[in-house]
Amino acid sequence: MxxxxxxxxxxxxxxxxxxxxxxxxxxxxxxxxxxxxxxxxxxxxxxxxxxxxxxxxxxxxxxxxxxxxxxxxxxxxxxxxxxxxxxVGPGIKTGINIKYDNPKQVGADRIVNAVAAFEKYEGPLIIVDFGTATTFCAVSKEGVYLGGTISPGLKISSDALFQRAAKLPRVELVKPGKVICKNTVNSMQAGIIYGYVGLVEYIIKKMKSELNTKNATVVATGGLATLIASETDIINVVDKYLTLEGLIIIYERNKEEANRRYIGQD
Ligand SMILES: Nc1ncnc2c1ncn2[C@@H]1O[C@H](COP(=O)(O)OP(=O)(O)O)[C@@H](O)[C@H]1O
Ligand SMILES: CC(C)(COP(=O)(O)O)[C@@H](O)C(=O)NCCC(=O)O
Ligand SMILES: [K+]
Structure with missing residues (x-):
């Protein structure tokens, strides 16, 4: 195992x-x-x-x-x-060509996601990872990692509201169902979640236009992916275990070296 x-x-x-x-x-x-x-x-x-x-x-x-x-x-x-x-880092074979000014700067999770997504779905791809930050990454038809964007995550955005505004409470991230809300909690939930749907749709739209295609497959992952994906049809697939799968794929691509790393062996 x-x-x-x-x-x-x-x-x-x-x-x-x-x-x-x-x-x-x-x-x-x-x-x-x-x-x-x-x-x-x-x-x-x-x-x-x-x-x-x-x-x-x-x-x-x-x-x-x-x-x-x-x-x-x-x-x-x-x-x-x-x-x-x-x-995962320098010296590890990922099988993906990284077009970033400094490839070492890209978060390892973004590369791992790209490896898994390109293995599972056809390029061009847009990968959205809803974590602490929300990352959007573009992968070309040929499997080249082209870069992307980093936005403040849903949870930290909502925490910032509660921490910085005296009368705003901490809220649970659930959809209130409308945007003309009649209380503070629902108003905040609507602003955060539906506002975030707008952010996601706009970045994906712009990314597709930079990729020169309408046909990129949009794959979402991360703890909060379903919350947003259930509100927009711009996300094609939610793939909960994308990062884990990318790791096992990268492991397979490096296992010859791995076999020599048991402690006590040279
Ligand atoms: N199933 C879930 N439901 C609600 N919130 C979640 C869930 N999973 C993760 N979160 C929250 O979403 C945020 C991002 O989580 P995660 O995707 O694990 O981020 P990261 O990869 O940056 O560690 C965290 O604040 C986490 O507590
Ligand atoms: C953007 C991130 C903070 C996302 O991390 P996460 O939300 O998964 O904890 C991480 O991928 C990172 O630190 N990246 C380095 C900067 C970059 O990718 O350009
Ligand atoms: K992550």
Whole structure:
């Protein structure tokens, strides 16, 4: 079994794969103050709770957009599995050509999503990831990563309203069903969610025009994808496990090197 980690700014998603089959998926919060022992304990408990033998993990691959968590997480995997994890970054074959001014600057999650989306769907593609930030990435018909946009995420946008305006409460991200709202909570929910639908539709429209096509497939992922996708037909597919799948694909493309990384071997 291969264990994959998608480290985002809010959550770490763990996926346990047998070949291309996702057997288990767990979500824990990203906490840069946790030590490697705390992460080890947590992962150990997740395995125990799902009745999975930790010894069955043959290898580990991690993609992260939170650099200062990596020390603890890498140490945790060494302690628990005796494995030096593969980390998506320089030296890893992704099979995707990255057209960014500085390719090292692109968030690993965006590359991993592009790898999975291009393997599963036909290009050109627009990938929208609703995480802490919302990223939009364009992939050409030939599978070249062309770049994209980064917007403040839904949750942090709504948190900013509550933190910065004295009379505005924290609200749950649910749709109020209309935009002429009669109370503060519904007014905020409408402004955030329906306003966000507008943001998504406009960026995708502009991206399609820059791509010179009306036919790009729009794939959405991330914790909050369904909330927005259910309100617009501009999103063609919601693919919940896109990032995890990208990780297992990248693992397969790098496993020869991976086979030599067991601790104690040279
Ligand atoms: N199923 C869900 N329902 C509601 N909120 C969610 C759900 N999953 C994640 N979230 C929230 O959405 C935001 C983005 O989550 P996530 O996609 O995990 O982000 P990241 O990849 O940046 O860690 C976070 O604030 C998270 O708490
Ligand atoms: C844009 C992001 C913050 C999104 O991260 P997430 O919302 O998944 O936590 C991340 O991909 C990142 O830090 N990217 C680096 C900058 C770039 O992609 O250009
Ligand atoms: K993410």
């Amino acid at each position: 291969i264990l994959v980690f998608d480290v985002g700014n809010s959550n770490i998603v763990l996926g346990l794969y047998e070949g291309r089959e996702l057997l288990n998926c767990w979500r824990i919060s990203t906490d840069k103050d946790k030590t490697s022992d705390e992460y080890s304990l947590m992962i150990h408990q997740l395995f125990h709770y799902s009745n999975v033998d930790i010894k069955k993990v043959e290898d580990v691959i991690i993609s992260s957009v939170v650099p200062n968590i990596m020390y603890s997480l890498e140490h945790a995997t060494r302690k628990l599995f005796n494995i030096d994890p593969l980390v």
